[in-house]
Amino acid sequence: MGSELSFVNATGSGCVIFRETTGRYVVSREQEPRRQLRVATLAAAHAACRGFERRDQHEERLRA
Secondary structure, eight states, X not given: OOOOEEEEEEOTTSEEEEEETTSOEEEEETTEEEEEEEESXXXXXXXXXXXXXXXXXXXXXXXX
16 A cells, blocks of 8 residues: 655755655655655655765766
8 A cells, every 4th residue: 555645845966855645755866766765754854865965976976
């Protein structure tokens, strides 16, 4: 049984935040919509987005 999602926010870095009807937040990347992280609060969702950004920056540095 799935939970419906409502759009909350999108960042300029490609992170998208939704809220489930259960009250949890779902964080995903525009490039990887099926890869999702579920967190309890909006603050945690924004922190997850920042973590994605840091990971992307780190991967870019490794490729350079």
